[in-house]
Amino acid sequence: MKIKESMKAMKVKTISLVVALANKIMNELNFVETINKHVTWDENQCDESPGNLAKALVLATFTDMRVPLTHIQDRTQGMDLDYLLGKSYMPHNINEFNVGRALERIGGINVNQPYETLALSAMQKYEIPIDYIHSDTTTISFSGVYDIEKMNLTPEEKTELLKIEKGFNKDGRPGDRQIVVGQMVGNTGIPLRCNALDGSTSDVEWNKIALDYYDKLREHGFERCIYVADCKLVTQEMVTQMNEPDKTVPFVSRCPDNFNELQAKRAKRHAYANDNWTDLGQLGTGKQASHYRGYAITEPIFGTPMRLLVLESSALREKAELSLEKHKAALAPLIRALEKKTFACYEDADKEYLRFTKQKEMRLFTSMATITETIHEKWPPGRRSAATKPTVYSVFTLGISTDINPEVYAEYLQNESSFVLISNVLDADPAHLLKIYKGQHVVETSFRHLKSPSLASVIYLKNPKRIEALTMLLSFSLLIRAIIQYRMRDGLQKHRELNPNDDIRAGWAGRKLENPTFHLLYEHAINCKYERVAWDEYIFDWPNVETKWLVLPLLELMGYTLVSIFE
DSSP states (O other): OHHHHHHHHSOOOEEEHHHHHHHHHHHHTTHHHHHHHHSOOOTTTOSSOHHHHHHHHHHHTTTOTTSOOOOHHHHHTTBOHHHHHOTTOOGGGOSHHHHHHHHHHHHTSOTHHHHHHHHHHHHHHTTOOOSEEEEEEEEEEEOSOOOGGGGOOOHHHHHHSOOOBOOOOTTSOTTSEEEEEEEEEETTSOEEEEEEEOTTOOHHHHHHHHHHHHHHHHTTTOTTOEEEEOGGGOSHHHHHHHTOTTSOOOEEEEOOTTTTTTHHHHHHHHHHHHTOOEEEEEESSSTTOEEEEEEEEEEEETTEEEEEEEEEEHHHHHHHHHHHHHHHHHHHHHHHHHHHOOBSSHHHHHHHHHHHHTSGGGTTEEEEEEEEEEEEEEOOSSOOOTTOOOEEEEEEEEEEEEEEOHHHHHHHHHHHHEEEEEESOTTSOHHHHHHHHHTTHHHHHHHHHHTSTTTSOOTTOSSHHHHHHHHHHHHHHHHHHHHHHHHHHHHHHHHHHHOTTOOOOOSGGGOOOSSOOHHHHHHHTTTOEEEEEETTEEEEEOSOHHHHHHHHHHHHHHTOOHHHHTO
């Protein structure tokens, strides 16, 4: 009777399936305990622990993927936080003020430590392999003024504080103040490391930080992971460091044009001169997928044998061929402007023509000039007498004709149609090396999610400490998504091995499941929720039977049931 009476007074509390799944993973990784262990806080002075407040913020990112992460109360309204945060939770304690203070406490420590602990714990607990580590940076822009003078920091603390400042903006917004975010992502999509860095941090500086962390990963059994990064990795200092005998870092990167006295250009010339390519086939599927052929060379670079793989792409070649019309269009107004000019003598016209031939727009073309002399008469003002004679002078004009320079154009096509990979992994075949490098999209995908509306919001960003802590927590939200996605894909692979003829119809619109993503699960389960019917009793509410047969197989692939998620 008391339960019934209490139930009348109690509002219906629910937990969406995706939030419950995220909560399950956070509990398995001891998220709250890890945060509380690293952060300095007084239980008697805090309404709620930093770990619980951080957990509420992370779970809020799973409530609605289409709207910005704004007021925490709105995001958690109706959510059964009694279950998610524990019986001691008080609803009024989850607010912007308390969450902001928790972010400040978390930002006051080295936020990399708890994240590394949680990420490595996830790798071990869920037995997630790592063969390659993809590394890159992005920028996140901010508005507003961050007055560090109000933070009562020591000079040493101010030096260590994250700097929100202008730098090279990767979103094409050079006027904005920003931070740089560096990530190391495993080939399965798991973010192993995520650093919020000063807004002017370069990719070269980030690679030095990432390689220092790579040494730590060796201690956890990841010593043979191949490090993959863009061309900013390839400098004499970094290449020499990665080839040290006792600390060799296997790597794959794109060889920049200016590296080691035009090493890439020499490799391309060698490949096209020998014309002994290996057909590597098509990488990817769909109309935009490119066909590749490769030419491998092994040469000593800074005293170490290195692999140079020249790769020609059908997509790049098509783009290079189409660019010829753009070059012609850029040249046309220059020719028209030159032909409108007049010159007082033949020599001046010839000098102007020589200047014209040296412009960058002429690099693909040959030209011929016709200098035309036109004689003009200029009569003096006033009445003319029989003795009045005009002044005779000449005006010289240019006529320009152009044509493609076949030799230069052929070299241009070769350079624009190909790129060069550099690696110290000498035993990998060309197709595998290309596939490793193209896997770089996993870190780009992670960045895209990090900057999506539901994650990268400007709430709680009162000072740089909060920004650094929020970046870490949002990265942990990505980690949960990556774990869910990996477990679905791993489960699907095992299912196919055991049941090769049994297709799972849980893809988009009930199609055959091929490569499940977190987004697929989220959309399928968007209206699926646990509903509390008593203080310790819940029921699961399916919106319709079609949704049930789409969602259940995905849970089974991860090894979960509706009951085990809620245990």
